[in-house]
Amino acid sequence: MPVFTLPPLPSEDNRWKIVNGTMRKNGYARHALIEALHTVQSSFGCLDDDAIRFVAQSLRVPLSQAYGVATFYHYFTLKPPGKHTITICAGTACYIKGSDKLIAAAERKLGIKQGQTTADGEISLMIARCVGACSRAPVMLCDGELSGQMSAEQVQAQLERWAVE
Amino acid sequence: MSEVGTEVKILVIDEQEVSAHAGQTILEVARENDIHIPTLCYLEGLSNVGACRLCLVEIKGSSKLTPACVTTVQEGMEVSTNSERLTRHRRTILELLFAERNHICSVCVANGHCELQSLGQELGLTHVRLPYRNPDLPVDASHERFTADHNRCILCTRCVRVCAEIEGAHVWDVMGRGVNCTIITDLHEEWGKSTCTRCGKCVQVCPTGALFDKSKIGSEHPKYPDFLPFLNMMREAQ
Amino acid sequence: MTIEELDQIAASARSEREKFEHEINVCHGTGCLSQHSDRVKESIAQALQALGKNAYVRRTGCMGLCAAGPLVLVDPEGSLYQHVNPSHAEKIAASLDDKPVEELQCNLREHFDQQVHIVLENSGRIDPERVEDYIASDGYRALLMALNDMTPQGVVRQITESGLRGRGGGGYPTGLKWGTVAKAKGDVKYVICNGDEGDPGAFMDRSVLESDPHRVLEGMAIAAYAVGASKGYIYVRAEYPLAVSRLTSCLRDARRHGLLGNNIGNTHFNFDVEIRLGAGAFVCGEETALIASIEGRRGTPRPRPPYPASSGLWGKPTLINNVETFANIAPIIRKGSRWFAGIGSARSKGTKVFALTGKITNTGLVEVPMGIKLREIIEVIGGGVPGGHKFKAVQTGGPSGGCLPESMLDIGVSYDALQSVGSIMGSGGMIVMDDTSCMVNVARFFMEFCMTESCGKCVPCRAGTAQMHTLLTRICTGAGTMDDLALIEDLCSTVKETSLCGLGQTAPNPVLSTLKYFRNEYIEHIVEKRCRAGVCNMEAAAEVLA
Numbered sequence: 001m002p003v004f005t006l007p008p009l010p011s012e013d014n015r016w017k018i019v020n021g022t023m024r025k026n027g028y029a030r031h032a033l034i035e036a037l038h039t040v041q042s043s044f045g046c047l048d049d050d051a052i053r054f055v056a057q058s059l060r061v062p063l064s065q066a067y068g069v070a071t072f073y074h075y076f077t078l079k080p081p082g083k084h085t086i087t088i089c090a091g092t093a094c095y096i097k098g099s100d101k102l103i104a105a106a107e108r109k110l111g112i113k114q115g116q117t118t119a120d121g122e123i124s125l126m127i128a129r130c131v132g133a134c135s136r137a138p139v140m141l142c143d144g145e146l147s148g149q150m151s152a153e154q155v156q157a158q159l160e161r162w163a164v165e
Numbered sequence: 166m167s168e169v170g171t172e173v174k175i176l177v178i179d180e181q182e183v184s185a186h187a188g189q190t191i192l193e194v195a196r197e198n199d200i201h202i203p204t205l206c207y208l209e210g211l212s213n214v215g216a217c218r219l220c221l222v223e224i225k226g227s228s229k230l231t232p233a234c235v236t237t238v239q240e241g242m243e244v245s246t247n248s249e250r251l252t253r254h255r256r257t258i259l260e261l262l263f264a265e266r267n268h269i270c271s272v273c274v275a276n277g278h279c280e281l282q283s284l285g286q287e288l289g290l291t292h293v294r295l296p297y298r299n300p301d302l303p304v305d306a307s308h309e310r311f312t313a314d315h316n317r318c319i320l321c322t323r324c325v326r327v328c329a330e331i332e333g334a335h336v337w338d339v340m341g342r343g344v345n346c347t348i349i350t351d352l353h354e355e356w357g358k359s360t361c362t363r364c365g366k367c368v369q370v371c372p373t374g375a376l377f378d379k380s381k382i383g384s385e386h387p388k389y390p391d392f393l394p395f396l397n398m399m400r401e402a403q
Numbered sequence: 404m405t406i407e408e409l410d411q412i413a414a415s416a417r418s419e420r421e422k423f424e425h426e427i428n429v430c431h432g433t434g435c436l437s438q439h440s441d442r443v444k445e446s447i448a449q450a451l452q453a454l455g456k457n458a459y460v461r462r463t464g465c466m467g468l469c470a471a472g473p474l475v476l477v478d479p480e481g482s483l484y485q486h487v488n489p490s491h492a493e494k495i496a497a498s499l500d501d502k503p504v505e506e507l508q509c510n511l512r513e514h515f516d517q518q519v520h521i522v523l524e525n526s527g528r529i530d531p532e533r534v535e536d537y538i539a540s541d542g543y544r545a546l547l548m549a550l551n552d553m554t555p556q557g558v559v560r561q562i563t564e565s566g567l568r569g570r571g572g573g574g575y576p577t578g579l580k581w582g583t584v585a586k587a588k589g590d591v592k593y594v595i596c597n598g599d600e601g602d603p604g605a606f607m608d609r610s611v612l613e614s615d616p617h618r619v620l621e622g623m624a625i626a627a628y629a630v631g632a633s634k635g636y637i638y639v640r641a642e643y644p645l646a647v648s649r650l651t652s653c654l655r656d657a658r659r660h661g662l663l664g665n666n667i668g669n670t671h672f673n674f675d676v677e678i679r680l681g682a683g684a685f686v687c688g689e690e691t692a693l694i695a696s697i698e699g700r701r702g703t704p705r706p707r708p709p710y711p712a713s714s715g716l717w718g719k720p721t722l723i724n725n726v727e728t729f730a731n732i733a734p735i736i737r738k739g740s741r742w743f744a745g746i747g748s749a750r751s752k753g754t755k756v757f758a759l760t761g762k763i764t765n766t767g768l769v770e771v772p773m774g775i776k777l778r779e780i781i782e783v784i785g786g787g788v789p790g791g792h793k794f795k796a797v798q799t800g801g802p803s804g805g806c807l808p809e810s811m812l813d814i815g816v817s818y819d820a821l822q823s824v825g826s827i828m829g830s831g832g833m834i835v836m837d838d839t840s841c842m843v844n845v846a847r848f849f850m851e852f853c854m855t856e857s858c859g860k861c862v863p864c865r866a867g868t869a870q871m872h873t874l875l876t877r878i879c880t881g882a883g884t885m886d887d888l889a890l891i892e893d894l895c896s897t898v899k900e901t902s903l904c905g906l907g908q909t910a911p912n913p914v915l916s917t918l919k920y921f922r923n924e925y926i927e928h929i930v931e932k933r934c935r936a937g938v939c940n941m942e943a944a945a946e947v948l949a
Contacts, residue, residue, distance in 0.1 A: 033699035063351040064338035071340040072701040073682030092604030093760035130603035135469030135766035146437040215706040257897040261866035344869040346859035
């Protein structure tokens with residue numbers, strides 16, 4: 001077996017050390033790919049080519065395979081998110097309670113489609129496939145904080161609060 | 166390839182009594198006995214993924230359909246490979262494939278040598294009832310020798326498997342999910358700039374005109390995937 | 404840790420509690436937390452201090468009745484308060500040793516009386532992150548009993564005799580599964596807990612993991628002892644951060660107390676658990692896809708056999724059970740298989756936890772004995788459809804299940820009964836719909852879900868769900884024809900019979916069941932260009948018709 005040398009960290013950024021830590025903890029085993037990508041996303045907000053390449057090379061996973069994994073799971077995003085993220089749940093309970101109206105209201109207000117970020121990089125509009133708070137349907141997450149029994153007006157009010165900031 | 170045991174099994178395929186080694190798949194035994202079962206993702210010499218669902222067969226005593234490519238034979242098994250039910254499903258699956266991307270045989274480099282096309286003819290597919298999806302898909306002609314036309318890809322993953330399992334390069338893989346799946350090289354980069362070894366195996370095993378040799382445009386473009394079993398045999402011999 | 408040491412911990416936890424005259428439990432489930440129950444707890448603690456009252460304030464897991472949250476339960480009086488906010492803290496504190504606070508009281512006897520709590524017995528009663536609380540409620544006793552007094556075969560036999568069936572949806576007999584893995588040859592075996600609750604509209608597993616995580620760990624450890632595994636994985640959705648953080652802290656506590664790790668209970672049994680995060684893929688609920696995901700690959704299923712019981716994670720024999728299944732194990736070991744088999748119906752034993760949501764008054768989590776009538780769950784426990792609307796359908800089994808009309812409400816809830824009428828038990832989502840829901844649109848909604856969640860590996864599921872979605876959208880916009888409907892039925896048959904895994908094989912179910920019970924709604928959309936629920940926008944199509 002040829003000796004395997006780890007690739008250098010992509011930059012001085014300390015967050016790469018956190019990513020490297022996750023991989024080290026897993027013995028740089030190939031099966032740590034998803035765990036490592038989770039760490040990248042929680043540290044950097046998204047997975048870009050440099051990050052996927054670094055993780056793939058560190059774990060000796062073929063590049064195409066790593067990219068295939070990164071694009072298979074909807075939790076991972078390749079694009080940087082906006083400063084704020086509003087996530088509207090489109091699970092069954094929320095759908096029955098009219099989450100489509102919330103989504104339409106947000107899309108109208110922001111002038112973007114679900115899954116997109118406003119041109120100024122301020123707000124991302126995401127759709128979740130059930131966050132498990134169905135009893136409070138319809139729900140939205142504002143920067144991770146959950147609010148239940150939302151109306152289209154409340155969604156717009158929240159977006160306005162962010163716009164004023 | 167399945168691991169073949171020494172024990173002999175007797176079974177019935179389409180009312181014909183056949184013998185097989187324990188561990189052989191229904192498909193292998195059927196082919197040995199000139200019983201034709203349609204396949205698309207299967208290719209002798211590659212691992213089996215059971216993804217195209219065309220080789221489904223009926224086994225007496227089970228209401229479920231079984232993929233012949235991954236099911237090993239059992240003593241006394243009674244297999245039926247071409248019932249009315251199977252033909253109906255196979256036609257629908259082919260229709261789904263024809264409607265999924267942009268398959269236009271008359272302007273395809275693989276016209277006359279395409280496995281999808283010949284299966285359509287074999288199963289008597291005269292028209293597609295389903296709405297065509299007409300997706301907007303790219304053509305990657307960045308490679309000096311080959312072209313990838315995603316309009317003609319049926320996602321059988323033969324290219325992915327031959328590159329990973331035989332060539333050992335794993336340049337190809339699948340990205341995305343569901344109808345948005347696409348075969349990619351490296352980090353979704355141009356094929357010409359990828360770590361491709363230019364061996365051309367993927368082109369030879371591609372069942373349609375999705376991967377083709379640029380020098381063959383405008384001429385007959387038969388493919389020769391039969392090198393795989395031989396290659397495997399020679400490697401095992403070493 | 405020995406049983407005696409366990410008893411000591413339990414006793415000291417109890418005597419610690421007896422120092423207080425009252426216990427105030429504040430629900431910290433996701434539903435109540437989203438309404439800031441953490442602030443309620445703080446305010447109550449401050450108010451108690453100010454009034455010099457002697458009471459113990461505890462954060463607990465989910466109390467079930469999320470619709471009335473934030474919930475506060477005062478013991479030993481047993482007063483349950485609903486919609487509590489920090490401003491009520493003083494009143495609640497002052498009410499101790501006095502009459503309960505009238506205006507906050509939640510009087511829903513019928514909601515709770517019909518329920519039987521096995522899986523949820525500790526939910527809302529213990530602090531999920533305090534192992535002492537769990538131990539004081541007989542926690543980890545079953546594990547030590549199994550290790551000290553039972554053989555692995557004996558454990559398998561007890562589970563088999565209990566009649567427990569997989570709670571993930573399939574209903575495969577748990578004992579049979581354990582027995583198969585136990586008999587499989589191999590030095591290394593794995594136990595996996597499937598917490599990839601992908602069914603939209605279901606949150607039972609989330610709640611169990613948040614409210615009583617040790618119970619799941621104990622179930623896994625007992626399973627590992629029974630099948631001969633020493634390593635376990637618990638696969639949790641990344642969308643459940645609270646569950647993940649509570650599990651992480653519980654794993655640490657369990658290891659510290661010698662309830663996980665090496666030589667558990669001073670025996671030769673070693674077992675440890677690692678958390679693996681899902682990343683948003685419904686198909687990973689399928690066991691071979693889940694294994695692929697733990698191995699760090701795309702979560703695509705593979706044909707079975709070989710089954711994970713003989714060749715699973717890294718090719719080793721692997722036992723996969725769902726969160727709720729593991730949560731049933733400890734009580735079965737503790738109280739015996741006969742006790743468990745005495746609850747439920749003939750072929751479906753025990754209880755089932757349902758996430759009751761949609762157009763229903765008492766949304767939340769309920770645990771009912773198998774065999775209970777759907778009508779009882781919806782009308783009595785759930786409190787019926789609110790706002791004067793009329794019940795139309797109940798959906799069970801999520802994207803793999805079906806919609807049942809009023810005429811089916813008198814069937815008893817069991818795996819076989821639900822399947823026979825065109826739905827499935829599923830993991831436990833139960834969504835009630837009223838006359839404002841369009842059944843064609845509901846079918847389209849589920850098909851969209853299946854289309855985006857299809858892994859793309861096999862043709863019928865990848866292309867078939869997309870085609871059905873296109874055709875259903877046509878009908879919902881008034882552009883559909885009767886030929887389209889015939890085509891949909893044709894596709895349903897092919898996708899159901901030829902898909903590789905359960906996702907594809909069950910994807911047509913919502914369409915098939917709505918066609919079975921609500922066919923006239925489809926016809927109205929196609930022929931009259933009319934949506935009786937007023938959900939589908941058919942104006943353009945209706946104009947053409949006029």
